[in-house]
Amino acid sequence: MTVFNFSAGPAALPLSVKQQIANDLYDWNGTGCSVMEVSHRSKEFTDMADENEALARELLNISDEYAVMLIPGGARLQYSMLPTNISSTDGQAVYAINGHWGKQAIKEAARFTQASSTAPISDEVYASIPPYDASQLNPSADYFHYTSNETLEGVQWHQLPETHGIPLCCDMTSDLLTRVFDVNDYSMIYASAQKNMGIAGITFVIMKRDMIGQSKNLLPTMTDYKTYADTRSFYNTPPTFPWYVMLLVLRWVKAQGGVAAIEATNQIKSSKLYDFVDHSDFYLNKVDPVCRSAVNVPFWLQDERLNDLFLKTSSDAGLKALKGHMAVGGMRASIYNAVPEAGIDALIAFMKEFERTNG
């Protein structure tokens, strides 16, 4: 049975990447060892790291004005690294909130800086991006932070936020590499790897070099961006296996035709699923169409009593991890880069059949 994995993260990897990992396990690059067993200071590993950085820069068009860093600790570590490096207790930071992860980010930031949100923070499940008047923002705030794609709610920004000139920082954990954007619009971008860049263990950070090493705070060496920029992320023993998997995924993205080609496929995938849900009386999606996510598609059964049956039968049919996050309920199909269009077709066919037998 073909299995399609709709997990929100850790998420599906491309099949060819898994096959390559299996091939390399006993003998990586002629070393006679797996990549997990070689020194991160060895030529094989540093060559691999060089290729990874060059490919990331090529695919995302990142100029030398930016440092690229691989940092352990997940996206959540960035919630404190950003304010402690770039702001201070008497500094200010602005957060746009459109879902769960933005709320976590501002909560953590508020421990280290004067963090304010662009609009009142709601306890409701977000189904849109709250509007705000950018001219009211303090232009001397240290940074403006937003979450480009809220993974739980499926709420995605399709245009840049207005920042009133405040440096823009973004949590792109669930949509980096899924669509084309201009890095030059940002001061800082971060994404943990386990959705579209490989596996858990590293966070990819892009930061303007002139922002690095400016902190007014006394920082632990391991949470100072300067440490990672100066050593090219080789200060301590880095998470070598996730790093290697990231390179395999970047090679795969390039082989697909790059980010623009990936984005075109993602558009086809998500449109198919939204169209189907929108034309159904059995399923629904509650998110404002102008900010629906191309990579996390939440949907609900009109009759919630059928949820458990839906989850069991879909899983039995090889459609895995469709349960929505408990904070949101219903179902969620995470259709990241590695989920093929065939997975969407199989999901829609299953949903039709489920409706036919239970509607």
Ligand SMILES: Cc1ncc(COP(=O)(O)O)c(C=O)c1O
């Ligand atoms: C948008 C977003 N930000 C942050 C996180 C937290 O990432 P991590 O668990 O790597 O810290 C997640 C995890 O799903 C996420 O989806």
